[in-house]
Amino acid sequence: MDRVQTTKTVLWMLTGLAAAVGITRFIFGLGATTNLTDATPWGVWIGFDVMAGVALAGGGFVMTAIFYVFKREKYHDLVKPAVLTAFLGYLAVIFGLLFDLGLPWNIWHMIIYWNPHSPLFEVGWCVMLYTTVLLLEFSPVPLEETSHYAKVRNILMKFRFPLVLLGIMLSTLHQSSLGSLFLIMPQKLHDLWYTSILPIEFFISAVGLGLMMVSLESLVSHWLYRRKPESDLVSGLAKFAVWVLAIYFIVKMADIIIAGEFGLIFSGTWESYLFILEMLMSVIIPIILFSIPSVRRSPGGQWIGSTLVVFGMIFNRLNVGGITMMSATGDTYVPSWTEISISLGVVSAVALIFLFAVEKLHVWEQRPSHPESAPHTRPAFDHASEVWLGTPFAAARTKYSLAFVLAFAVGFAVMPEAKVEGSGASLVTVEKARGGDTLYIDGNHDTYGTSFKHALHVDSLGQKQSCAICHHMNMPLDEQSGCWECHRNMYTPTDVFGHDWHANPEGGRLACNQCHTENQERSEANAKKCDQCHTDLIPAAATIKVDSYSAPAYVDAMHELCVTCHRERAAADTTRAAMALCTACHADAPSGYLKAEIMEELPAVRSHPVILPEQSVAEPQTQGETGGR
């Protein structure tokens, strides 16, 4: 039974890792835990958890249809596991969605706010209803454990056929509607995948995938518990699957040929190879394999064939769900490990529930014995050599807990700092200005800085007294600190107060109450300001008051300081209106405006826009027009 225990340990580990990531995601937001961008707002959580998850859970409606509607009685043993898998699959979809949704606590809004034009609205409703139907379909199994609920169980059994029928109808709708989701994106989705019959293709492939998922699940669980595989049933499903996959293949190829896109398959683009790979995996090789009776009946053929279909169809959902949109959006999305760990964790959690149900409930005709209750030999103390002999004993459940807790801790330990801070900003360290009487200010060294005539400003603003107009802070043991010493980052504010240094015995050795008011929650609000201790920190005449522990971004600080003053002077003296123009400082910028390249690189930089004085408007306008002709 070590196989089951090892599997469970791994599953618990993955769940623990996902728990750590999940907590981080809810505290710091999606930007901190995902590689999603404005161009790729759906990632692996939708592509795998929702799109592939629903399709994988399709085994439920396929098996109930085969057994209850088509009356293929021999598949009886596969029905209960299939319904359970489907129910847990939908639970995983909903649970996974809670991580992906920005405002998951509003998920119930679909019940009260209706938009029937939206395929997602329809999918949402069907998933809600179908999950309920699946719960009702499966609940006779746990209910039979006690006789207390015999009445409830009898009622459920009486409504079994209507429930099955309703389940099939709901599945038809949302399996296909998942395809309808992408009908609205003809520009983004690659032509080989975009078609107006996407919903039909999604439905047919869900049936084929459902069959193969039930097969694979039967193979895996029987391997896990070392039971005799249900190879007769699996080969029967494989025979069905051949027909379904063949129909899928014909429909798909016919659609591509009619649309005149057949040439695209062999056009040699990366999408064309992706398409060929997908078709080989999901359809062509499995059809060939399963068409040969001896291969269909052999365990190896069943394993390979069903695995190919399952992964091929997941691949299809990922392709439609985003991969083939990358050419159009120009954004290459690779999921972060945190995203993948959530996906794996959710699947692991429901797999654990599945194993629990299989062991404790009557899902199979014959319950497997509990692996945790397997007899074990305790280590024995050998008196002759005075040592314990035998393998150290760790109870299975202790092992699971340990796996979970360790993975949980490791998850936090390896979480990248930037992710935890949730900034998502790439930090650009500021370089100090170069020169003497004329300073070249170019914080990020991209050559779009300005030659700041320091001596000239000192002269025109009034010699020594003028320092305080710009210089507002002198760091300890420093006279007129350089701007870059506090405004250390080009685009994001910097924390300039070393709290830990002040409290550390190696550093400032200050007790909490030396700065914070006693008997109050310690916060920035009730702490002393810097200049209450460092009396010479801020020059008395400084025009800018420092009352915060963080310094604005370098580019913001520079622009604010210079532009505010320039603008005031330009307004006061109309003959000097040009002072307010960008060219006043950035003289090398072409025709009065910043170079195109810098603005494209730094789209959000201009936080303090310069107002064009009335008089100067005419000039650049005519320039713009001549340029246009």
Added chain:
Amino acid sequence: MSVAILTDVTKCIGCLECVAACKKTNGLELDHPRTWQRDDGLSARNWTSIVRKPDKKYIRKQCRHCLEPACASACPVGALHQTKEGVVVYDGSKCLGCRYCMMACPYGIPRYDWDEPVPYVRKCIMCYDKITEGSEPGCTSACPTGATIFGERDQLIAEAHKRIKENPGKYIDKVWGEHDFGGTSVLYLSDIDLGFLSYGSRPDYTSLPARTAPAMKAVPYAFAGMGGVMYGINWIIKRRQKLAGNPETDKD
């Protein structure tokens, strides 16, 4: 009344006053380059931006306010919806954060508060409050050269065609947004191709919600049809089994 904005690319000098006015009017905070932003300058805190192209071409980017908005049709809870003036507005209290609107928009306009634990979808709402007060949006009122103007859609389209006619050779003979994706309320006149504003290379004049509509209309029929077919098949099979007196009809 259906309102619109007409932006004449040849008149824009790229001064970014519209961007500043937008930030001021909508109370948007400062923004910094983030890893998840696209390089067009739009973000959750920048609802309009200037895209710079070679030869001093400045193209103002903002929500196009489609006449048949894909985002509003995609939103499962109707958080995005079109007002009677043709403006597409957003109600954050309904939103559940599925980001289907961002997927659906052909122009890639809606942006997300990726750095917030309580994130919302952000985009230009044409300063809807100001429009209902009879005023005009912040951006158009701030433009120093009249490159971007606000008005009634029909009149602006007429004005655009008039400018094309009066200045032969100056513009490409097309009003961007007149028919694109069923028409948009934000129109462009330009001397360079503006195809880059939308995803995909082909011009498309069909409305996007119309592409989903047939599938959505088929939903009740598919639902009832599948139920009927399944019930019928089951009835036939059960009857056959009864007639044969043999419940086991299965074979591999």
